[in-house]
Amino acid sequence: xxxxxxxxxxxxxxxxxxxxxxxxxxxxxxxxxxxxxxxxxxxxxxxxxxxxxxxxxxxxxxxxxxxxxxxxxxxxxxxxxxxxxxxxxxxxxxxxxxxxxxxxxxxxxxxxxxxxxxxxxxxxxxxxxxxxxxxxxxxxxxxxxxxxxxxxxxxxxxxxxxxxxxxxxxxxxxxxxxxxxxxxxxxxxxxxxxxxxxxxxxxxxxxxxxxxxxxxxxxxxxxxxxxxxxxxxxxxxxxxxxxxxxxxxxxxxxxxxxxxxxxxxxxxxxxxxxxxxxxxxxxxxxxxxxxxxxxxxxxxxxxxxxxxxxxxxxxx
Amino acid sequence: xxxxxxxxxxxxxxxxxxxxxxxxxxxxxxxxxxxxxxxxxxxxxxxxxxxxxxxxxxxxxxxxxxxxxxxxxxxxxxxxxxxxxxxxxxxxxxxxxxxxxxxxxxxxxxxxxxxxxxxxxxxxxxxxxxxxxxxxxxxxxxxxxxxxxxxxxxxxxxxxxxxxxxxxxxxxxxxxxxxxxxxxxxxxxxxxxxxxxxxxxxxxxxxxxxxxxxxxxxxxxxxxxxxxxxxxxxxxxxxxxxxxxxxx
Numbered sequence: 001x002x003x004x005x006x007x008x009x010x011x012x013x014x015x016x017x018x019x020x021x022x023x024x025x026x027x028x029x030x031x032x033x034x035x036x037x038x039x040x041x042x043x044x045x046x047x048x049x050x051x052x053x054x055x056x057x058x059x060x061x062x063x064x065x066x067x068x069x070x071x072x073x074x075x076x077x078x079x080x081x082x083x084x085x086x087x088x089x090x091x092x093x094x095x096x097x098x099x100x101x102x103x104x105x106x107x108x109x110x111x112x113x114x115x116x117x118x119x120x121x122x123x124x125x126x127x128x129x130x131x132x133x134x135x136x137x138x139x140x141x142x143x144x145x146x147x148x149x150x151x152x153x154x155x156x157x158x159x160x161x162x163x164x165x166x167x168x169x170x171x172x173x174x175x176x177x178x179x180x181x182x183x184x185x186x187x188x189x190x191x192x193x194x195x196x197x198x199x200x201x202x203x204x205x206x207x208x209x210x211x212x213x214x215x216x217x218x219x220x221x222x223x224x225x226x227x228x229x230x231x232x233x234x235x236x237x238x239x240x241x242x243x244x245x246x247x248x249x250x251x252x253x254x255x256x257x258x259x260x261x262x263x264x265x266x267x268x269x270x271x272x273x274x275x276x277x278x279x280x281x282x283x284x285x286x287x288x289x290x291x292x293x294x295x296x297x298x299x300x301x302x303x304x305x306x307x308x309x310x311x312x313x314x315x316x
Numbered sequence: 317x318x319x320x321x322x323x324x325x326x327x328x329x330x331x332x333x334x335x336x337x338x339x340x341x342x343x344x345x346x347x348x349x350x351x352x353x354x355x356x357x358x359x360x361x362x363x364x365x366x367x368x369x370x371x372x373x374x375x376x377x378x379x380x381x382x383x384x385x386x387x388x389x390x391x392x393x394x395x396x397x398x399x400x401x402x403x404x405x406x407x408x409x410x411x412x413x414x415x416x417x418x419x420x421x422x423x424x425x426x427x428x429x430x431x432x433x434x435x436x437x438x439x440x441x442x443x444x445x446x447x448x449x450x451x452x453x454x455x456x457x458x459x460x461x462x463x464x465x466x467x468x469x470x471x472x473x474x475x476x477x478x479x480x481x482x483x484x485x486x487x488x489x490x491x492x493x494x495x496x497x498x499x500x501x502x503x504x505x506x507x508x509x510x511x512x513x514x515x516x517x518x519x520x521x522x523x524x525x526x527x528x529x530x531x532x533x534x535x536x537x538x539x540x541x542x543x544x545x546x547x548x549x550x551x552x553x554x555x556x557x558x559x560x561x562x563x564x
Contacts, residue, residue: 052415056562078417088412092331101327104320105416149412 005030005079005156005187006051010060013046013211020046021211023060028204030156033183035202035219036191043211044191045085048161051189052082065156078107081150081186085161087142088149091135095126095145098134099152106153120148124178140171147175151182158182160190164197176201231263231272232292236285243282247274262292317418321426322433325400329434338396339437342388346442349384353377354449374456375532378446382463382530385442386523389435389471390499396434397478398492400427401553405486414561424479424553428546431475432468439467459532466529469542470522474499476549483556 006028013021021043028034038044049055051062053069053076062069064076090098099117108116121127124144129137134145143163150158163179164172179201182188192198198205198219205222207215215222238261244253249269254262265271272289279286329335357376364370404410413423443464449455477498482491502522509518518524522545525538 049411052411054411054414054561074417074419077415080415082411082415084408084411084415086408088409090328090331090409091407092328097327097331101320101324102412102416105317105324105413105418107317107417 003030004028004063005065006189007063007066008047008051008060009063011047011050011057011062012059013043013050013055014058019211021050021057021208024208024211024213025060026206026213026216028157028187028189030187031184032204033179033188033190033202034204034206035198036189036206036208037193037195037198038191038208039193042208044208045161046211047208048082048084048159048189048191052080052159053077054082054084078153079156081106081153081155081158083146083150083158083160083163085165087146089134089142089145091133094131094133095121095137096130098145099148102149103152106155108153116152116154120152123151123181124148125174140167140175143167143171143175144178147178147182151186154186156186158186158188160188162191162193164192164194172197229265229269230292231265231275232288232290233261233263233275233279233286234288235259235261235279236287237283239282239284243278244275247271247278249274317422318426318429321413321418321423322430325427325430326433329396329430335434338392342392342438343441345388346381346385346438347445349381350377350445353380356380372456372459373449373453374446374459377449378459378463379530381442381446382467385438385467386470386526386530389467389474390503391496393431393435393471393474393478394492394495394499397431397475397495398482398488400431400479401482401557402485402488402491403482406488410560420554420557420561424550424557428472428475428479428550431479432472435471435475436468439464439471442467456532462529462532462534465534466526466538469529469539469546470526473522473542473545473549476546476553480549480553480556483553 004027006026008024008026011021011024012019024043024047026034036044036047046055050057051069053062053073056070062076064079067076067079069076090101093101096117099120100113103113103116121130124147126141126144126148129141129145134142137145147160147163150160160179164175167175176197179188179190183201183203190201199222202219205215205217205219206213236259238255238259241253241255241261244250244261244263249265249271250263251266252264254264256262263271263275276286276289278284354373354377357373360376361370401410404413418426443460446460447455447457450457474495478491478495481494481498482488484494485491499522502520504523505521506518506524509515509521512518525541528535528538
């Protein structure tokens with residue numbers, strides 16, 4: 001057997017003739033954090049519901065550690081911890097009562113329930129909230145209870161649907177740290193539309209748009225694509241773009257409105273100094289020069305709005 | 317696993333004062349009826365001179381208490397069963413159960429047993445209350461057992477029907493109204509066919525099958541009816557939830 005924790009094979013889900021998710025295949029290995037990106041309505045949540053057995057796929061199959069979700073749902077579900085987009089919390093219970101119930105339902109043996117609850121609370125920073133009613137907790141703490149519920153039985157795969165939505169920046173940071181920590185021993189799949197988050201916590205990224213997987217690869221690939229070999233130069237008296245091309249190392253120059261020139265240079269070349277010298281000598285009125293980073297948003301836009309571009313991307 | 321789901325249901329009933337309030341109010345109603353029954357017994361029996369007019373105290377008091385109980389359950393069960401699935405659907409907590417390693421049947425049966433477990437507290441209390449008559453009289457325990465079994469089976473049927481209607485909607489109130497109307501119709505069915513007791517539809521009536529129990533008779537045909545009724549609606553509930561998973 002291979003050691004994939006999650007295998008999605010040609011998952012397709014049809015809602016009334018429209019394919020909400022079509023032909024999504026991917027695998028995830030132990031200890032990896034997979035980020036699921038996509039605009040609203042792209043099919044992220046639908047895919048996650050199928051992975052966790054909450055929704056039956058129209059075609060295709062899901063295997064969790066080699067166990068088929070459709071044939072052996074109980075065994076497969078025992079290996080998954082899932083936090084849906086809407087937190088499934090029973091608000092009339094206290095944190096302890098809720099977590100004990102979650103542990104029982106996930107077949108934690110009676111002997112270990114207490115320690116499982118304690119560990120989960122500790123990892124999610126809920127120690128001092130044990131006796132509080134979930135209803136009275138703040139949004140962020142409720143989210144932590146949701147995560148605690150998903151990791152209480154030490155599942156092989158943790159699936160979190162938009163875990164940082166609606167939280168304050170400090171809580172978001174805590175939860176990201178928690179996801180990283182959980183990712184150390186379990187496989188984690190998170191969905192989000194906050195792009196920097198993906199860069200911070202994920203090893204792998206998948207971008208899904210209109211139900212189709214448009215990018216699937218390591219985060220490094222995305223990062224490289226993002227930083228690139230580009231400089232953005234601002235000048236009071238910009239020369240023609242051709243003048244830039246004469247500088248050693250510059251391969252491409254593009255004039256932008258407002259006295260800006262974007263310069264692309266060859267790999268391993270450092271033309272910044274030469275550009276500054278040329279600017280001083282020829283009186284271009286240089287006042288700013290900086291590496292030009294395509295924001296992750298731009299990459300995302302490129303991928304989701306021009307699918308033909310996406311197909312040319314290196315897939316890892 | 318079924319037990320764990322049932323425990324969860326009981327926990328959420330007793331997590332708020334609701335569960336306790338319902339239990340105490342219902343017991344208050346049954347207690348009052350019991351007290352009235354005992355008083356009436358003396359009033360009626362002191363006037364009944366001939367032996368043929370006399371009935372036992374168990375039957376006299378028991379019939380009035382169990383009669384009221386079956387009537388009150390007609391209102392209480394829809395109100396308790398309405399939230400079982402509809403409420404979870406509305407607050408989106410169903411994925412919690414669906415993604416746990418338990419089958420749909422276990423979820424449905426667990427929820428059903430949770431509710432029946434709660435209601436059987438009442439049935440036990442009623443039986444215990446009537447048994448106190450034994451302190452100064454010699455009562456017929458068989459009558460109490462038959463009535464308790466009958467009430468339990470009837471409450472189980474009510475709960476199964478309520479659970480099914482609860483799985484159809486997101487609005488607990490809608491579920492309660494539907495359940496009540498359906499139960500009321502089933503209870504009244506034999507009234508409509510009073511002139512023609514052999515009609516097949518009349519034998520679907522819940523009241524008719526409860527009547528043998530309330531007379532102190534445990535008839536396997538009636539037990540079979542209640543069990544079939546319960547199993548049918550539990551199966552329908554499982555299928556309804558399965559349709560959620562398949563159709564989304």
